[in-house]
Amino acid sequence: MPGPRTSIGASASLAGEIRPPGDKSISHRALLLSALAVGSSTIDGLSGGADVGRTATIVGQLGASLKISSHGLVEIEGGGLRSSSRELDCGNSGTTMRLVMGVLAGIDGRHQLVGDASLSRRPMDRVAEPLELMGAQVEGRGPTCTAPLILNGGPLRSIVYDVPVPSAQVKSAILFAALSADGPSTLRESVRTRRHTEEMMLEAGVELRVVDESDSSVVTLIPGPVNPRRWVIPADPSQAAFFAVAGALSETGPVVLEGLYAGPARSGFLAVLSRMGAIVESRPDVDARLDVTVWPAPLHATDVESEEIPSLDEVPVLAIAAAAATGITRFSDVAELRIKESDRLSKTIELAVGLGARAWSEDDNLFIEGLGSARHFSHLDIDAEGDHRIAMAAAIGGAVGCGATIDGFDSILTSYPAFLDDLDSLR
Secondary structure, eight states: OOOOEEEEOOOSOOOEEEOOOBOHHHHHHHHHHHHHSSEEEEEESOOOSHHHHHHHHHHHHTTOEEEEOTTSOEEEEEOOOOOOSSOEEOTTOHHHHHHHHHHHHTSSEEEEEEOOTTGGGSOOHHHHHHHHHHTOEEEEETTTTEEEEEEEEOOBOOOEEEESSOOHHHHHHHHHHHTTBSSOEEEEESSOOOOHHHHHHHHTTOEEEEEEETTEEEEEEEOOOOOOOEEEOOBOHHHHHHHHHHHHHOSSOOEEEEEEOOSTTSOHHHHHHHHHTOEEEEEEOTTSOEEEEEEOOOOBOOEEOGGGSTTOTTHHHHHHHHHHSBSEEEEOSOGGGGGSSSOHHHHHHHHHHHTTOEEEEETTEEEEEOOSSGGGOOOEEEEOTTOHHHHHHHHHHHHHTTOEEEETGGGGGGTOTTHHHHHHHTO
16 A cells, blocks of 8 residues: 655745755664674764664664664664574665675574565575575575575685675675674675775774776775774765755755765766756865755756666656756666665656656666756656655655655655655755
8 A cells, every 4th residue: 555645846946955864874884883893882973764773773682782862872882792583674674684684694593584565575685695605594585585584694704706786785795794704705896886884894993905996896804803983974965866956957046965975986966967967066074075066057868877876776866857858868777776665667767757758768778858847847646655765756856846746755764754854945
């Protein structure tokens, strides 16, 4: 059954400043590294979404102690993790399930992982295969090893592994397992993906080396302890992307996005918008994060390579920009969208078509023929089908166009509970 219907009003004028929530990807990893470290760690700016909440609950079930201070700091006493007799419920969070699998592989005992209906359709074989090569045992349903999962952890062997499909989650799961292996492990990526895990492990004292080779990279990790530390979570670029597109399509603008994570493989959507004609200005703030200002301008079509946005998280909202552009925008090699929280490729086509644009797929490519302006959008009526990024992209399409009615909008609680408040602040 679809969730509650939410109506989004049109507003041609969108302008103002927003600080998106703490980065979701970094928040998951900060929780897990803090739980693995022996001693006290603090996390400032943790994402308040339900997905990160699932990871926090699980590290507590595994024996870490979590406490939230009066200032919103999360304090964690880690070390000595052990198996839990209770199910570890990952909800809708694929990041939680995949990264936690890597941690559990090195913890003696039998672990049970479950998720909601959507997560239980998503493949976990990509993580299960390398973990089994390291000595863990993973049981799931069917040929793609879907949840519920039983994982038996214990002593692990080191591994040399070519990651077959670009995935920061798969890479990270192996690196978490490699922390307790019997020797150095080496991973090879044919396409560079997000490096949050590598960056954060280095900050936590893990001995790790990254070597770039053309478009690929090789990561070698030497097992050792994780040091406790204070984590300060920057704002999430993937959440900022929704409002960057709003700024590009507004009649007034600008939209200013403050304190964004400034590392590699996360700002490709800004390059895409700039190439389409939007006026994008980026400058580092005092903490070496990015403050980004996006001014509106007439947009034209472009070709978007999957390597520009490795996680593909920004494709749905970039599809809104493509629907407002002149010409045919092509998103290349985006088959991975089919196995996200929804069949995100089909839902992205539905988004663009619902706004009045033409959209179709050929092989693994997505094509959108735009209308030349968001002023030409139709009123959008769509069921997000439990996919938070489809819901938020639809809201942006409605806000800059002729409004939207969205079923299942409560899916945004997984990642960005304050999304509507931030959108309303720009009106």
